[in-house]
Every structure is written in structure tokens, then in C-alpha cells.
Amino acid sequence: xxxxxxxxxxxxxxxxxxxxxxxxxxxxxxxxxxxxxxxxxxxxxxxxxxxxxxxxxxxxxxxxxxxxxxxxxxxxxxxxxxxxxxxxxxxxxxxxxxxxxxxxxxxxxxxxxxxxxxxxxxxxxxxxxxxxxxxxxxxxxxxxxxxxxxxxxxxxxxxxxxxxxxxxxxxxxxxxxxxxxxxxxxxxxxxxxxxxxxxxxxxxxxxxxxxxxxxxxxxxxxxxxxxxxxxxxxxxxxxxxxxxxxxxxxxxxxxxxxxxxxxxxxxxxxxxxxxxxxxxxxxxxxxxxxxxxxxxxxxxxxxxxxxxxxxxxxxxxxxxxxxxxxxxxxxxxxx
Amino acid sequence: xxxxxxxxxxxxxxxxxxxxxxxxxxxxxxxxxxxxxxxxxxxxxxxxxxxxxxxxxxxxxxxxxxxxxxxxxxxxxxxxxxxxxxxxxxxxxxxxxxxxxxxxxxxxxxxxxxxxxxxxxxxxxxxxxxxxxxxxxxxxxxxxxxxxxxxxxxxxxxxxxxxxxxxxxxxxxxxxxxxxxxxxxxxxxxxxxxxxxxxxxxxxxxxxxxxxxxxxxxxxxxxxxxxxxxxxxxxxxxxxxxxxxxxxxxxxxxxxxxxxxxxxxxxxxxxxxxxxxxxxxxxxxxxxxxxxxxxxxxxxxxxxxxxxxxxxxxxxxxxxxxxxxxxxxxxxxxxxxxxxxxxxxxxxxxxxxxx
Numbered sequence: 001x002x003x004x005x006x007x008x009x010x011x012x013x014x015x016x017x018x019x020x021x022x023x024x025x026x027x028x029x030x031x032x033x034x035x036x037x038x039x040x041x042x043x044x045x046x047x048x049x050x051x052x053x054x055x056x057x058x059x060x061x062x063x064x065x066x067x068x069x070x071x072x073x074x075x076x077x078x079x080x081x082x083x084x085x086x087x088x089x090x091x092x093x094x095x096x097x098x099x100x101x102x103x104x105x106x107x108x109x110x111x112x113x114x115x116x117x118x119x120x121x122x123x124x125x126x127x128x129x130x131x132x133x134x135x136x137x138x139x140x141x142x143x144x145x146x147x148x149x150x151x152x153x154x155x156x157x158x159x160x161x162x163x164x165x166x167x168x169x170x171x172x173x174x175x176x177x178x179x180x181x182x183x184x185x186x187x188x189x190x191x192x193x194x195x196x197x198x199x200x201x202x203x204x205x206x207x208x209x210x211x212x213x214x215x216x217x218x219x220x221x222x223x224x225x226x227x228x229x230x231x232x233x234x235x236x237x238x239x240x241x242x243x244x245x246x247x248x249x250x251x252x253x254x255x256x257x258x259x260x261x262x263x264x265x266x267x268x269x270x271x272x273x274x275x276x277x278x279x280x281x282x283x284x285x286x287x288x289x290x291x292x293x294x295x296x297x298x299x300x301x302x303x304x305x306x307x308x309x310x311x312x313x314x315x316x317x318x319x320x321x322x323x324x325x326x327x328x329x330x331x332x333x334x335x
Numbered sequence: 336x337x338x339x340x341x342x343x344x345x346x347x348x349x350x351x352x353x354x355x356x357x358x359x360x361x362x363x364x365x366x367x368x369x370x371x372x373x374x375x376x377x378x379x380x381x382x383x384x385x386x387x388x389x390x391x392x393x394x395x396x397x398x399x400x401x402x403x404x405x406x407x408x409x410x411x412x413x414x415x416x417x418x419x420x421x422x423x424x425x426x427x428x429x430x431x432x433x434x435x436x437x438x439x440x441x442x443x444x445x446x447x448x449x450x451x452x453x454x455x456x457x458x459x460x461x462x463x464x465x466x467x468x469x470x471x472x473x474x475x476x477x478x479x480x481x482x483x484x485x486x487x488x489x490x491x492x493x494x495x496x497x498x499x500x501x502x503x504x505x506x507x508x509x510x511x512x513x514x515x516x517x518x519x520x521x522x523x524x525x526x527x528x529x530x531x532x533x534x535x536x537x538x539x540x541x542x543x544x545x546x547x548x549x550x551x552x553x554x555x556x557x558x559x560x561x562x563x564x565x566x567x568x569x570x571x572x573x574x575x576x577x578x579x580x581x582x583x584x585x586x587x588x589x590x591x592x593x594x595x596x597x598x599x600x601x602x603x604x605x606x607x608x609x610x611x612x613x614x615x616x617x618x619x620x621x622x623x624x625x626x627x628x629x630x631x632x633x634x635x636x637x638x639x640x641x642x643x644x645x646x647x648x649x650x651x652x653x654x655x656x657x658x659x660x661x662x663x664x665x666x667x668x669x670x671x672x673x674x675x676x677x678x679x680x681x682x683x684x685x686x687x688x689x690x
Contacts, residue, residue, distance in 0.1 A: 034501040036598065166650045194643075195650035199599040200592040205394055209644035212387050213369070230592060233516070239380030256505060 024055035041335035042274035049277030136177025144185030203227030207234035350616030395637035396525035404577030412621025413480030420491025422601025425585030430595035434504035466578020470571035515590030553621030
């Protein structure tokens with residue numbers, strides 16, 4: 001029995017050696033699980049890019065929304081001696097120990113999407129993720145510019161903000177951006193602010209109550225597209241016309257939001273792209289070539305999509321963006 | 336029967352009375368803060384009554400329907416933690432059959448992949464089977480209900496993910512829309528469905544001996560067996576029924592959003608349903624139960640949520656606010672408080688009678 005075990009071990013070792021030799025790089029990806037369409041698109045993008053790159057092997061782990069699974073996966077990656085670790089943490093805290101182990105094993109770490117709270121105490125070679133504050137800022141800036149283009153900046157425009165799950169990174173960042181941009185457009189008045197938990201059903205219920213408790217709603221800023229789509233149903237049920245009586249700005253730019261904009265039910269969606277694959281590929285290639293990145297988080301290039309396009313808005317970082325007509329790009333959307 | 340004595344002391348001892356008091360207190364606060372909270376008008380554009388009170392009853396449908404099944408489960412001395420996951424499973428299967436599929440059609444529209452009856456009956460059937468599985472583990476396997484139903488609570492959402500390949504399908508098929516967004520007699524369809532379910536449940540448990548069987552098994556299983564009640568059968572039927580009710584709830588949920596949402600559909604419904612049953616006066620230890628109390632409990636939970644939205648309680652404080660109100664309701668219903676009031680009324684009105 002012992003002999004057999006030793007033999008089996010040797011075979012496994014031999015196979016893994018051959019596998020490592022045949023490929024140039026083994027890249028491990030610890031993903032949090034499949035929580036939404038956005039996450040699915042994110043996983044597909046990263047995984048397919050690595051798998052299709054010549055000489056790269058992917059080791060993928062789906063943590064099914066559990067931190068302990070992710071810690072286990074990271075330790076497995078260390079034992080396997082992978083060349084790179086890509087990491088998105090399901091929660092912000094509690095990573096100090098395991099990420100220090102990754103550092104001790106001298107495996108280059110790339111942080112994706114969600115930054116752990118211990119990021120300044122550990123070493124990582126690059127970080128890539130969305131800029132939630134900027135997205136939130138763009139939402140309100142678009143509404144402000146659109147109202148100006150309609151000549152409605154003379155009146156008090158009543159704005160409601162439907163927030164995501166309280167305390168999530170996206171909610172905190174987008175709310176900060178929303179409120180910062182509200183100051184730049186003094187004719188936009190904040191009428192109400194409430195969490196819709198990022199879901200369609202709650203977006204519907206919250207909008208339903210607002211339509212009864214508030215005298216007038218001109219603009220809905222929904223911190224994701226799902227809540228915006230839920231609100232569309234509630235607005236229709238109240239006998240109003242979404243997109244006209246109430247201007248609706250979503251976030252994320254999922255396919256369903258494009259359909260709604262083309263159908264005239266929604267007005268705008270601010271992009272939060274899940275397509276990380278190409279950037280991750282570029283990072284690894286440049287690091288392999290000897291380049292070094294700073295600890296700054298790199299943000300993806302994102303756009304604003306609306307019914308007609310051509311609305312110019314200032315970003316919070318001093319740049320400016322011109323909105324793109326949703327109908328022109330709907331066919332090329334992958335998610 | 337006709338000359339039943341009504342004693343205020345007895346009434347204040349009953350838990351349902353305090354549940355009703357709690358609901359009325361919340362509504363009273365609404366009345367003082369904003370009288371137009373109670374405004375109900377007819378909406379010609381949609382053909383439905385329109386108002387916050389309608390919203391409360393309408394949106395409580397999912398929890399009410401599940402909580403009716405949960406009442407029987409708790410009367411048996413058990414708990415069913417899997418109901419929320421079954422809501423997700425039912426929605427996933429229904430949408431799988433009705434999805435707008437880019438491979439079949441180019442643009443979203445009013446069509447379905449499989450016939451409508453399949454999209455309704457298959458989820459109901461699957462959830463009944465899953466409920467029977469729970470009942471089998473508990474009734475035949477003698478596994479503790481929390482552990483037995485934990486199995487489906489944990490893997491149910493996984494099943495829903497597998498059914499839909501982790502995707503969120505959408506549909507625009509109009510017969511399906513009727514379930515969650517349609518109306519009958521100017522009332523939203525979920526209210527009508529809830530009323531029908533309440534009536535059928537009432538007939539099933541109170542006009543047949545089944546309700547008594549459930550109470551009997553909940554109080555003492557061995558004694559019931561000696562009295563000739565097939566306890567195993569009763570347990571399996573109750574859990575299967577809860578599965579069926581979860582599926583109905585799941586169809587309403589997904590019809591409201593015309594989409595499946597395996598991650599969020601029915602999330603924490605098991606907790607809300609148990610809470611509704613407990614607020615409604617059914618004891619967690621099993622035995623006697625009250626369907627009417629459960630309905631009131633469910634409406635209280637939804638009233639709190641609507642209150643939060645309507646009066647714009649800041650989202651950071653929402654959870655604490657809900658917890659506070661529920662704590663007050665439960666304290667009002669506690670044994671010492673009820674005894675206190677019943678003694679007080681007993682002294683004041685030693686022989687109060689009503690016609």
C-alpha cells in the first residue's frame with residue numbers, strides 16, 4: 001500500500017512537472033463566486049483571455065461567496081507554486097495573514113475589482129478596478145447636463161437617489177460621487193435617498209413608495225441597472241411614463257439596460273465594465289518584460305450611454321466624457 | 336356557540352390581539368405624520384386601486400403565502416429553512432422555460448420557449464418534491480428539522496444557478512406578467528392569489544381533521560401514533576405543502592420583475608416567514624396554531640418596510656429601526672405583559688359581556 005502511494009505521488013509529481021515545463025506561466029485566479037451577471041461576465045473575460053494566451057495555464061477557483069474557501073484556495077495556489085495570483089476578495093477585511101503568506105512565497109499578486117483593507121501592508125504588483133466615485137459623479141452630471149439641454153435648469157429639479165446594498169464598496173463610492181456632483185448642479189434638489197439593495201424587486205418597491213410619498217420626482221439616480229429596471233415597472237404601474245415624466249439614470253451598463261434605453265424606458269446608463277481580461281493580460285506581459293507598476297489602482301476606460309448621445313459632461317478628475325448613443329453599440333455588447 | 340362570552344381579560348391574553356394592536360399603532364404613527372398615507376384612489380391607466388395600504392398587502396403576498404405553510408411546520412414543532420431557496424428554484428425553472436433567448440429570437444418580445452402550463456406546473460411540481468424530501472428526512476429519517484431543511488437551504492440556490500447556468504433570464508411573455516402585475520376586481524393579482532390561498536388553506540386545515548392532526552403530532556408524536564394518526568404522513572404532507580406554497584411565492588416574485596434572480600429571490604424569506612408566524616401567536620414549540628395571526632404578522636413586517644420607504648428612514652438606520660419595532664411587538668406579546676393587562680382588565684370588569 002505504501003509503495004503504491006509513493007508511486008502515485010511520483011506520477012502526480014512527474015505529470016505536474018511536465019505540465020509546468022510545457023507552459024510558460026501558471027496563472028491562478030481566486031474569484032468570489034457567481035453573484036450576478038456582472039460577475040459572470042468578469043470571470044468569463046479573465047478566464048478566456050488567460051486560456052487563449054499561448055503558453056499560459058489557468059488555475060481557477062470559485063469561492064462560492066465564502067471567505068474560508070478563498071483562503072483555502074490561496075494556500076493551495078502557494079503549495080502549487082503558481083507564477084501569478086489574481087485576487088478579488090469577497091469581503092474587505094481578514095486577508096492580512098493569507099496575503100502575507102503569498103508575499104512570503106514571493107508569488108506576484110494582482111488585485112482585481114475589490115481592494116482588501118490591508119492593501120497598504122502587503123506587496124502587490126498591480127491593482128485594477130472600477131472607480132465607483134467617478135461612476136456616481138457621472139450619473140448626476142449626466143442628469144444635470146441633460147436637464148440643461150432641455151432648458152430645465154431654471155426650475156427646481158427633484159432628484160431621488162436609489163442606493164445599493166448599504167456598506168458595499170459600490171454603494172459607498174457611488175453615493176459619494178452622487179452627492180459631490182449634486183453640489184455642482186445647484187438646481188438639482190435631493191428629494192429622497194434610500195437603499196434598494198441592488199435588486200429589481202426592491203427597486204420596484206422603493207419607487208412605488210416614493211411615487212406616493214413625494215409630490216414630484218423628476219430624476220431617478222439608481223446605483224445599478226437592476227434597480228432602475230425595477231423602478232421602470234413601478235413608474236408604469238403609477239400611470240406615468242418612464243424616461244419622460246421621470247428621467248432614469250442607471251449604472252453598470254448591462255444588456256437589459258441597453259434594451260430599455262432603446263425602448264425609451266430608461267435614459268442613461270453609466271458603464272462599470274466587467275471585461276478585465278485584456279488589461280490583466282497587458283499587466284502580466286508588461287511585468288514579465290520587467291516593467292513595474294505603482295501601488296495606485298488602475299481604472300478601466302469606461303463610457304456613458306444614453307438615448308441620443310452627444311452630451312458632454314465633466315468628470316470629477318478634471319477630464320470630460322461625451323455620451324454615446326446606446327442604439328449604436330447595443331449589438332456589440334457582450335453581457 | 337351563539338352566546339359566547341367575550342371577556343376583555345381573555346382578549347388581552349391572546350397574542351393575536353397584541354399583534355393587531357401593534358399594527359394599529361404603526362398605522363397610527365403614519366396617520367399622525369402623513370394622513371395621505373391612507374389615501375386610496377382608482378388608477379384608470381392601469382385599472383387598479385392605488386395607495387400605500389394596497390402596496391403593503393400586495394407586497395406582503397410572498398411572505399404571507401410562505402408563512403401559511405410555515406405555520407403548519409412550526410405547529411409540528413419544526414422549522415423550514417429551505418423556503419427562500421425554493422423561491423429561487425421556482426423562479427429559475429419558470430424563466431428557463433419562458434426566457435427570451437437570443438439564439439431563437441432576435442429581439443425581446445411577447446413569446447415563450449416552452450408552453451405556459453409547463454412554466455407554471457413544473458416549478459410547482461419540483462418544489463413539492465423538494466418539500467417532500469424535507470418531510471422524508473424529518474418524518475422517516477427522524478433528523479432534526481433545522482438540520483434537514485438546511486440541506487436545501489444551502490444547495491437550493493445552487494440548483495437554481497445550475498438550472499439557469501448562473502444567468503439572469505428575462506421574459507416579456509404577457510400571460511406570465513398577469514401573476515405578479517395583473518389585476519382582478521381592481522386589486523393587484525398577488526392580493527387575489529393570497530386570498531385564494533388563505534381560503535383554501537383554511538378549508539384544508541379547519542374544515543377537515545388535518546389541522547387537528549397537525550396540532551396533535553406537534554404536541555406529542557407518540558401519543559398521536561397511539562391514537563391512530565400516521566404522523567410520518569402528516570409531516571411529509573406539511574413539508575410538501577410548504578414547498579408548493581414557496582413555489583407559488585416564487586412565481587409571484589419572478590413575475591413582478593419578469594426575470595429570475597437566483598441570488599436575491601426569496602433571500603431571508605425563511606426568517607421573515609418564521610417571524611410572521613411567531614408574531615401571529617403560534618408557539619415555536621409546536622401545538623396550536625393560528626393562520627389569521629400569521630397573516631397579520633406578515634402584514635406587520637411589510638408595514639414596517641413600507642414605513643421605512645415612505646418616510647425616508649436613512650438606509651444605514653433601516654435595519655436597526657426594523658429590529659426596534661419587532662422587539663416592541665414581541666415584548667408586547669410576552670407572557671408577563673399579557674398577564675399584566677389581563678389582570679388589570681379582570682379587576683376593572685369582572686364580568687364584562689358583549690352581545
